[in-house]
Amino acid sequence: VGTGLLRRPFSVYRAKGDAVALLYRVVGRGTRWLAGVAPGDVLDALGPLGRPFAPPARGARLLLVGGGVGMAPLARYVEVHGGAGLRGVAGFRSAGQVAGLAPFLAAGVPLAITTEDGSRLAGPTPPEVVWRGGRPTDHLAAAIAGADRVLTCGPDPLMRAVAALAREAGVPCEASVERPMGCGIGVCLGCVLPVRGAGGEVTYARACREGPVLDAATVAW
Numbered sequence: 001v002g003t004g005l006l007r008r009p010f011s012v013y014r015a016k017g018d019a020v021a022l023l024y025r026v027v028g029r030g031t032r033w034l035a036g037v038a039p040g041d042v043l044d045a046l047g048p049l050g051r052p053f054a055p056p057a058r059g060a061r062l063l064l065v066g067g068g069v070g071m072a073p074l075a076r077y078v079e080v081h082g083g084a085g086l087r088g089v090a091g092f093r094s095a096g097q098v099a100g101l102a103p104f105l106a107a108g109v110p111l112a113i114t115t116e117d118g119s120r121l122a123g124p125t126p127p128e129v130v131w132r133g134g135r136p137t138d139h140l141a142a143a144i145a146g147a148d149r150v151l152t153c154g155p156d157p158l159m160r161a162v163a164a165l166a167r168e169a170g171v172p173c174e175a176s177v178e179r180p181m182g183c184g185i186g187v188c189l190g191c192v193l194p195v196r197g198a199g200g201e202v203t204y205a206r207a208c209r210e211g212p213v214l215d216a217a218t219v220a221w
């Protein structure tokens with residue numbers, strides 16, 4: 001972004017041929033600058049980088065739990081792998097922030113959309129979609145129990161809660177962690193986060209290299 005030296009990390013939301021789509025929220029200088037980019041402007045980008053969610057095993061039942069723009073990598077997962085065996089839970093503050101669901105809808109993935117204020121988009125709801133008030137975690141226990149693996153991306157408190165529910169249910173969970181990044185290629189150590197080894201010892205993982213997708217049970221949330 002044209003606001004200084006540092007790049008900003010974004011998930012690939014959709015991709016086709018040479019085209020890549022991002023889904024981003026304006027939160028500060030960099031994203032504000034990005035929102036002002038015009039067709040034909042040339043940007044300098046680096047990627048794709050890091051470790052993605054593991055592909056689905058044949059016949060596996062996967063639950064995808066996202067919050068806000070954290071839907072982006074989950075939507076890409078659906079776009080790449082198709083919707084068979086997948087269910088989704090997508091959480092937003094309100095209906096006005098709902099975004100990133102097109103690949104879920106195109107693939108017919110059963111989807112629960114939660115809004116904290118209980119609002120919902122006007123117009124017809126596709127048959128595979130249900131609206132619920134509250135947070136995604138309010139509606140997860142049964143869905144996790146019926147899953148072979150959980151994939152999550154969103155704010156840390158959401159992922160921490162999803163990871164805890166998955167651990168209680170004995171279901172493996174992958175989380176795509178979000179850390180500010182300097183270099184994106186494992187050199188600057190600006191993106192490290194604490195993780196626990198097999199013996200419980202705390203070490204550090206680089207979100208840009210060992211992640212951003214990590215085994216949620218190892219993350220010291």
Ligand SMILES: Cc1cc2nc3c(=O)[nH]c(=O)nc-3n(C[C@H](O)[C@H](O)[C@H](O)COP(=O)(O)OP(=O)(O)OC[C@H]3O[C@@H](n4cnc5c(N)ncnc54)[C@H](O)[C@@H]3O)c2cc1C
Pocket residue numbers: 008009010011012022023024025026027028029030031032069070072073177178179180181207212
């Ligand atoms: C692997 C990875 C994937 C990501 N994918 C996406 C994506 O697909 N879409 C997307 O919108 N964002 C994504 N992010 C987050 C995105 O990188 C940041 O929102 C962005 O760097 C903010 O830059 P900025 O210059 O606009 O804000 P800054 O000027 O750096 O920050 C401005 C203010 O916003 C706050 N802030 C910064 N980041 C966030 C955030 N994520 N949420 C809430 N507040 C924040 C800061 O604390 C600060 O107060 C991803 C991050 C990572 C690590």
Ligand code: FES
Pocket residue numbers: 180181182183184185186187188189190191192206207208209
């Ligand atoms: S961003 Fe530099 S090491 Fe990860």
